[in-house]
Amino acid sequence: MSLLVLTGVESFxxxxxxxxxxxxxxxxxxxxxxxxxxGMGKTTTINSILGLVRPRAGSIRFAGRELAGLRPHSIAxxxxxxxxxxxxxxxxxxxxxxxxxxxxxxxxxxxxxxxLFPRLGERRSQYANTLSGGEQQMLAIGRALMTNxxxxxxxxxxxxxxxxxxxxxxxAIRKLKAAGQSILVVDKTLSxxxxxxxxxxxxxxxATVFAGAPEALTxxxxxxxxxx
Ligand SMILES: Nc1ncnc2c1ncn2[C@@H]1O[C@H](COP(=O)(O)OP(=O)(O)OP(=O)(O)O)[C@@H](O)[C@H]1O
Numbered sequence: 001m002s003l004l005v006l007t008g009v010e011s012f013x014x015x016x017x018x019x020x021x022x023x024x025x026x027x028x029x030x031x032x033x034x035x036x037x038x039g040m041g042k043t044t045t046i047n048s049i050l051g052l053v054r055p056r057a058g059s060i061r062f063a064g065r066e067l068a069g070l071r072p073h074s075i076a077x078x079x080x081x082x083x084x085x086x087x088x089x090x091x092x093x094x095x096x097x098x099x100x101x102x103x104x105x106x107x108x109x110x111x112x113x114x115x116l117f118p119r120l121g122e123r124r125s126q127y128a129n130t131l132s133g134g135e136q137q138m139l140a141i142g143r144a145l146m147t148n149x150x151x152x153x154x155x156x157x158x159x160x161x162x163x164x165x166x167x168x169x170x171x172a173i174r175k176l177k178a179a180g181q182s183i184l185v186v187d188k189t190l191s192x193x194x195x196x197x198x199x200x201x202x203x204x205x206x207a208t209v210f211a212g213a214p215e216a217l218t219x220x221x222x223x224x225x226x227x228x
Contacts, residue, residue: 002028009055030199049153051071080151081152099139102147153183157185200213
């Protein structure tokens with residue numbers, strides 16, 4: 001059984017339709033890339049999975065369960081861990097407190113997160129608002145992992161960060177993949193994303209227009225669907 005399956009999802013913001021038929025599937029342990037130019041519906045797809053936007057048509061099944069009608073907190077509890085665009089941590093809690101308040105389950109611990117991101121270990125008693133942008137992003141990923149998600153969702157996790165920090169984050173994503181973590185990634189850095197992805201889905205105007213292995217996403221297709 002697939003971990004996550006979207007079939008013909010249509011979502012709206014009030015009267016304005018944003019998704020016109022998004023279909024995608026993620027198997028357990030896969031890293032899946034969700035791609036497309038700005039405004040094509042990637043974040044709306046993620047919001048639809050999480051129940052933050054209610055689809056009006058189509059189906060979203062997570063671990064065999066239809067998510068339609070469930071509230072966002074119930075959906076999150078089924079095992080979805082989001083790292084949102086623009087990293088949200090508690091500014092007035094320390095790194096350690098930020099991680100501990102997110103903890104649910106016992107596979108991911110403070111120790112494991114700080115092993116993945118040693119910088120967080122070095123700064124464990126620092127307040128989150130004193131961290132650099134990259135460190136806050138690592139903390140946001142650490143917080144999502146502390147919930148022990150069956151599926152980790154990264155929405156533009158490397159956007160706007162210094163190159164050396166982006167490399168740390170990609171290295172962490174590769175380690176998570178090697179550990180068998182299922183991940184849905186939205187990111188514009190194709191040179192990092194394509195080698196780590198098992199499968200890619202490309203959205204155009206709110207619909208899935210490509211589904212396949214990263215090797216099948218030829219330079220021509222990249223140009224057609226992702227070029228500026
Ligand atoms: N809160 C909102 N209210 C109304 N329309 C919205 C809202 N959020 C997004 N949209 C519209 O929905 C469509 C899809 O946007 P979405 O943010 O999902 O795209 P995206 O692929 O994630 O783009 P980006 O890379 O810019 O984040 C766009 O036409 C956008 O203008």
